Amino acid sequence: MTIGIPKEIKNNENRVGLTPAGVAEMKKYNHVVYVQTNAGESSGFSDAEYEEAGATILVSIEETYAIAEMIIKVKEPIESEYNLIKKDQLLFTYFHFASSEPLTHAMMERGAVCLAYETVEKLDRSLPLLVPMSEVAGRMAIQQGAKYLEKPQKGKGILLGGVPGVPPAKVLVLGGGIVGTQAAKMAAGLGARVVIMDVSLQRLRHLSDIMPPNVITIMSNYYNIREAIAEADLIVGAVLIPGAKAPNLITRDMLKLMRPGTVVVDVAVDQGGCIETCKPTTHENPTYIIDDIVHYCVANMPGAVPYTSTLALTNATLPYALQLANKGWKKACLENDELKKGLNVANGKIVYKGVAEAWGLPFIEVNTIL
Numbered sequence: 001m002t003i004g005i006p007k008e009i010k011n012n013e014n015r016v017g018l019t020p021a022g023v024a025e026m027k028k029y030n031h032v033v034y035v036q037t038n039a040g041e042s043s044g045f046s047d048a049e050y051e052e053a054g055a056t057i058l059v060s061i062e063e064t065y066a067i068a069e070m071i072i073k074v075k076e077p078i079e080s081e082y083n084l085i086k087k088d089q090l091l092f093t094y095f096h097f098a099s100s101e102p103l104t105h106a107m108m109e110r111g112a113v114c115l116a117y118e119t120v121e122k123l124d125r126s127l128p129l130l131v132p133m134s135e136v137a138g139r140m141a142i143q144q145g146a147k148y149l150e151k152p153q154k155g156k157g158i159l160l161g162g163v164p165g166v167p168p169a170k171v172l173v174l175g176g177g178i179v180g181t182q183a184a185k186m187a188a189g190l191g192a193r194v195v196i197m198d199v200s201l202q203r204l205r206h207l208s209d210i211m212p213p214n215v216i217t218i219m220s221n222y223y224n225i226r227e228a229i230a231e232a233d234l235i236v237g238a239v240l241i242p243g244a245k246a247p248n249l250i251t252r253d254m255l256k257l258m259r260p261g262t263v264v265v266d267v268a269v270d271q272g273g274c275i276e277t278c279k280p281t282t283h284e285n286p287t288y289i290i291d292d293i294v295h296y297c298v299a300n301m302p303g304a305v306p307y308t309s310t311l312a313l314t315n316a317t318l319p320y321a322l323q324l325a326n327k328g329w330k331k332a333c334l335e336n337d338e339l340k341k342g343l344n345v346a347n348g349k350i351v352y353k354g355v356a357e358a359w360g361l362p363f364i365e366v367n368t369i370l
């Protein structure tokens with residue numbers, strides 16, 4: 001198959017859809033890979049490294065789309081890319097169709113086959129191509145939180161791990177899923193006293209078994225949250241209710257229970273945030289202060305560490321990309337239900353129910369197009 005790797009042009013996107021290691025894997029199966037010049041530059045991969053792995057470098061995004069049967073990307077195509085997409089071209093990338101009606105219509109009109117990372121789903125309902133970014137964001141939440149606890153950043157001026165004779169900081173993690181687990185591990189590793197709250201007793205049992213002794217688990221409810229936020233130095237919001245807006249576990253009036261200089265890192269900001277006063281920020285201007293509480297609410301945290309994020313993402317996407325390249329999308333989806341769940345748009349039709357429902361558009365069963 002002929003594969004194209006365009007340079008991401010969405011604002012602030014520094015990741016790339018395939019690494020030189022991925023090119024080498026594709027070459028093993030005799031696939032032909034074209035990479036747009038400088039596509040990997042912001043992630044730390046040069047054109048020379050891609051060439052060495054067996055790719056051909058193309059000068060423009062137009063050529064890259066024109067030559068490829070399959071495009072592997074990171075972000076959804078933006079408007080200037082719509083017209084570059086050919087009928088029956090396979091696009092393997094994040095789409096998040098339910099948040100953009102124009103994108104949905106554009107992909108239907110172009111006749112593209114859109115396999116969305118975010119809906120590839122395992123039998124246990126986990127989302128293997130979202131997990132790596134949650135892992136990055138969870139670990140980063142503590143790194144950022146520790147920085148903003150410093151006085152010059154308007155934090156309390158407390159060192160996360162303390163020092164001998166001085167107690168460490170208290171970290172509260174709301175939600176013990178992927179983000180919460182990684183955040184708790186990082187905070188515990190730095191020596192903080194960590195509380196994880198979740199509504200799932202089963203999840204709390206598991207966390208209680210695997211976490212080090214400086215992490216305790218507490219059931220998430222209004223009463224317990226009110227008590228815990230008064231003590232916490234750093235609070236990480238990591239709650240997710242699939243398909244719904246995050247619940248406001250900390251409301252505006254609860255900020256007054258917290259001590260000045262407390263830092264809140266609301267990772268769940270992309271789903272509306274679990275702190276009422278959270279609104280999305282950017283890496284250029286990541287924080288703001290309300291009632292002396294430092295809010296960090298960057299909606300695209302992994303974007304700040306593109307080297308790690310690209311490797312983490314492509315580790316997860318490459319095995320699926322190889323199946324698509326080796327078998328073609330129809331056979332690959334017929335033989336792998338995880339991939340089949342990723343199909344959102346094909347032959348000008350919506351084949352993923354949630355997307356059709358989001359825009360009140362017709363939906364057809366995915367099996368009818370395979």
Ligand SMILES: NC(=O)c1ccc[n+]([C@@H]2O[C@H](COP(=O)([O-])OP(=O)(O)OC[C@H]3O[C@@H](n4cnc5c(N)ncnc54)[C@H](O)[C@@H]3O)[C@@H](O)[C@H]2O)c1
Nearest residue numbers: 134137175176177178179198199220239240268299300301
């Ligand atoms: N800002 C970013 O850059 C970024 C990056 C990656 C992920 N995220 C977001 O982080 C959030 C968490 O993602 P995840 O992968 O960890 O999800 P997950 O599904 O693995 O975990 C969510 C957890 O929240 C728990 N939960 C639900 N309601 C709760 C409540 N009322 N109190 C406490 N816990 C509750 C669930 O039981 C679950 O364990 C999502 O909104 C995700 O989109 C943001």
